[in-house]
Amino acid sequence: MMKKEDCFYLGKIVSKFSFKGEVLIKLDTDEPESYVKMESVFVNYNNNLVPFFIEKSKLHKSDLLRVKFEDVDSEEDADDLMKAEIYLPLSLLPKLEGNQFYYHEVIGFTIIDTSFGEVGVIKAINDSTAQALFEIDRKGTEILIPMNDEFIDSVDRDTKTVHVTTPEGLIDLYLQ
Known part of the structure; x- marks a missing residue:
């Protein structure tokens, strides 16, 4: 089970995008393009970090990531995820050098x-x-x-x- 303290906050699911269950994630990062190739993320669902696998994703209007999760195939499925926070393991953060730090x-x-x-x-x-x-x-x-x-x-x-x-x-x- 992944714990929140082992992860960093990446963003929040802000809206549905299509009737096929696609969602838009507002990314909390200066480099949204770094997160287009992710295979999975952790979604804070009922206060548990649940892994969701990504079928496809692409940037939408610069800081939004349009995502199609596996097994989220309808608007109803997507409704369930609205406003959920998205996390990634700390191990995926790029290492900072010098006086820059997380x-x-x-x-x-x-x-x-x-x-x-x-x-x-x-x-x-x-x-x-x-x-x-x-x-x-x-x-x-x-x-x-x-x-x-x-x-x-x-x-x-x-x-x-x-x-x-x-x-x-x-x-x-x-x-x-």
């Missing part, structure tokens, strides 16, 4: 600030705000650092550290 990848990494030193461990990424934030645990105190390219100096996957240079006083705000 959010899930840096959970558990230690943040080290140029002037402050070791800040703490990244426990989550909060991306519900306009600027995504590192949520860092420092001995039980939560510290939030904006994930700003200007602050991030380097990401070291070998030592599981993210080196940052934050504005003076930012970290101290949380420690008073």
Whole structure:
């Protein structure tokens, strides 16, 4: 059984396309063309990730993927899948290099600030705000650092550290 934490969110089934059961998936990616050749995806169906095999797919209006799943052969079958989220295994994500990273990848990494030193461990990424934030645990105190390219100096996957240079006083705000 595939678990959600072993997958990444790829998109959502937004509408039916044909009476033969085809659906349109709105992809949450900058490179939709990378996902045209998929053989299968996991559909979040009744809170379970269920594998669906793809008979054919093609891009439709740039960020929509028109998909014909095996065994989804009518509008009724397709109705059942409306608004369902689509996932793929993390193993299929292209590897990122250098200072680029996926959010899930840096959970558990230690943040080290140029002037402050070791800040703490990244426990989550909060991306519900306009600027995504590192949520860092420092001995039980939560510290939030904006994930700003200007602050991030380097990401070291070998030592599981993210080196940052934050504005003076930012970290101290949380420690008073």
